[in-house]
Amino acid sequence: MPPSAPHQPIQQPHRAQIRRWRRYLAEEISEARIYAALAERTEGEEAEILRKVAQAELRHQNHWRSLLGQHAYPEPRPSVSARFLELLAKNFGSVFVLALAQRAEGRSPYAEDPDATEAMAADEAIHEEIIRALSTQGREKLSGNFRAAVFGANDGLVSNAALIMGVGATGASSSMVLFSGVAGLLAGALSMAAGEFVSVRSQRELLDASRPTQVTLDVAQDLDIHQNELELIYKARGMSEEAARHRAMERFGYFTCDCDPSLSFQLGAEDEGPKPHNALGSDVGAAASSFSFFASGALIPLLPYLLGLSGPLAIVVSMALVGFALIITGGVVGLLSGASPLKRGARQLAIGYGAALLTFLLGVLFNTTVS
Template sequence: MSSDSSSAQPTPAQIRRWRRYLADEIAEGAIYRELAERRTGQERQILLGLAEAEERHEAYWRTKLGEHARHVRPSTRRMFLRWLARHFGSVFVLALAQRAESSSPYEKDADATAQMAADEQVHEEVIRALATAGRARLSGNFRAAVFGANDGLVSNLALVMGIGATGVASGFVLFSGIAGLLAGALSMAAGEYVSVRSQRELLTASRPTQVTLAAAPNLDLDANELVLIYKARGMSDEDAEHRVAERMGLFTCDCNPSFSLHPEARAEELEKEHEELGSAPGAAASSFAFFASGAVIPILPYIFGLSGTGAVVLSLVLVGLALLGTGGVVGLLSGASPLKRGLRQLGIGLGAAAVTYCLGLLFETTAV
């Protein structure tokens, strides 16, 4: 329990802190209930279980606060998260909830119990597990979309900075930027299509077939290679022979579930890998669209007629904001700090632009 005695009067600092904790517990419980409304089955029960745990924490802080527990309002961040849960209930909300659970201050606060700190650690892992399926569904086409947008931002910004630094006319910079947009988008789409299609074909080639069922009736009982199929799938000699005997019709009792499910489990695993890859046309379309949407941002100032230093500065600002946004989304989905991921993307993009700009200065020419 808390190090404070039950009769001790809390300090103003403790009251403020406890009220913040209470507000967060109320909001998190509401978030989990909102998410549960959009789920069914076991996932719904898990979310409701988390909500009940938050209610226990809420009751603890209400007891500690006494009359000070009245009129507690959640933070703006928690209210926004609850709004997202109510209207979307997506993997983004689970990722935000995971991050909220991971940043719990209970472990370092003597006023919280060790059990509550342990609860928060468990809650983070539960949310991480619930978010895994959503992240897997996004990891194919979403990966292509994010990479495409970032490549478009960085590569076209670097191109525009490099060409612009040579001193050529703004119309030439705009033409170069449009050419870079089209060339890069087409290249990204083609590369992503080939990559995903090739990976799916490799997975398909590895998928177990039903040849053991089709061929078994016509095989020689005393001399056949059926056992080699199951050995190749990873079964032990004993399990493989047992499986062959069952396939050949010597008995119908499948007495060893651990190996009887092995081919089917492998097929399900391959199907899951297919899902995570996404479709080749979808990945290609995402790459093209997002590369183009990213690549158009550096040339927006030139499209609207700006030139010189003003166009360069505005281009850098627009691209910087976009890089912060894409990096933040990736950080959010991965459960990491959105700010750190955004700053990392910003540093990479502006670093590449700085290099090409310096190279452009080396080849500076008279503007025409």
Template sequence: MTQQAPAPIPFSEPTPVQIRRWRKYLADEIAEGAVYRELANNRSGEERQILLGLADAEKRHEEHWHNLLGPHAAKSSRPSLRRTVLRFLARHFGSVFVLALAQRAEGASPYGADKDASRQMAADELVHEEVVRGLATRGRHRLSGNFRAAVFGANDGLVSNLALVLGIGATGVSSSLVLFSGFAGLLAGALSMAAGEYVSVRSQLELLSASKPTQITLSAAPDLDLESNELMLVYKARGMSDADAAHRAAERMGIYSCDCNPSLSVQPELEAATEIEHEEIGSALGAASASFCFFASGAIIPILPFIFGMVGTPAILLAASLVGVALLLTGGVVGLLSGASPAKRGLRQLGIGLGAAGVTYVLGLIFGGSVA
């Protein structure tokens, strides 16, 4: 049902606090509508129409605050930093990252607790979050397979090579040996990760392909015995109830016609789910390549100080600092795409990574002291 635009609100002089708040809301609504229109410019078909529909809804909210402000709306306010960044990203990139950020922005709407916002507007924001979540999920499906390999590869490269470098460096060996160990760890880890990802993804795809229903029932049905056949068992094995299995078997036997398309799978839902799983897993070669490249890019960071000639404790501290920043970034990206807090995910990655490296550093100190 099409929602009507809000009726003009009789103007009464608002307080200065209300004016500032309403101007901010108005600026944010204008910015959000612009974000959805920018995203729609990079989409087509159904996704474009959905985004334009969201932009229209933000226009209604914009009119609400404009009416409340009355003559005070003439002076504009700046939108929040989040909306400003979102609009820039939507204009120049238009990726799933923007949708993930927009999802968080919709979920953080203050309208539910603001008496100046209508209940309809608060409900709209809740629905908008789910709409954007659905659009973001489509994008996550498209990149999740190889993206998973890339994130895991980069994180493993950062943590494992930092742990190796800190453990070796703590024993007191020469910087050249630490550097060699770091390069050896980089190459060995990248090759191992790539091989493991290729085998893992390839095996998953083969398992999914083996589980996909075939069309054998279409070719075998005409020759089956009407009184005794196992066609019902096929559909029961695929998860149908007795009644549904009997109904589908009768259709395949030609006892009566159906309005379905016999060229389609007997379980379109299962096939659709299988296709999504294939898409989410990604390709074996793509996952292996992403894992190799990102592991190597992560693993080279801990040895950068040694490459540029630094030695001893300063090199170790700088390596740990560089890796800490990288862990915060990778954790933040994962949090962003999952719709969670980037800060919390980044700090979690940092804690896990530096904790693992700290263990090997202590072991290096112990063994270095015992050797000495």
């Protein structure tokens, strides 16, 4: 496929240019493969969009091949991270791959590079928005349950790490630290489960209390048509006066009234009776999920003590495990929100370690006071 608007090949490009062009070519090769692999794992319009983006990356490849000439061979290999992303795209097709691809498109240097055409720079800017839109759809599907899992685990991680650090700093024995950690895990997980159960159940009860009933069908035949309070029901539910009158006359069996029949019956759900609130999910299921997410995070700082470690070594290993987990959860949240995984992971690490440091200092203070 011919390039869109390539520069004329430079007769004697210097080494820095060759290295830069080959790096660009490797990135374009990788991105085309990633988008093609994602298209294979999707269908419909999304797959077609991804295939067209992959074709645009092929045009960019031709531009760099034209500039490189014989230096384009052997074909440059993409970086390790790019090959890993290709592997994920081929085998999983996850929203995380799109999120990483979005960040890669956003970092394109073509706008500042004189060897890239203006059309290529514009393509990359558009590609970022295309991938952002596709990523947003996936994020919306994932954000509810997955984000709840990440934040629930993070809550357990930070709270129990802080608790263990605080108790450990008082000079308590390892068995006491372990007991405190287990108690903190159970107390926090049960509290989260109870709160989620009450929240979902209360919201369900609130919606049930607000949902229209079938009373209009049950008592309509006994109402005085000349004192038509049935209209008031429909007006209270948000219908206009004309639409409310039309609905009421329909309930009485009359269809001749001074109103527009095209106003019709947009609020007919009141005749179908209460419906289950499936969007809320099960209150028991929500409670069980919250318990599991919190407990999984709270278990991590306890692992060294469960494996028999004690003293300063147990604290160091515990905090190392906590730090790794904080970086992972922060990075996942960063990917979901389209932000830098590294920055979000570092921020999460700083917050978690900050909480643990405060309780550690409090424990040292109590240890000094008691002694």
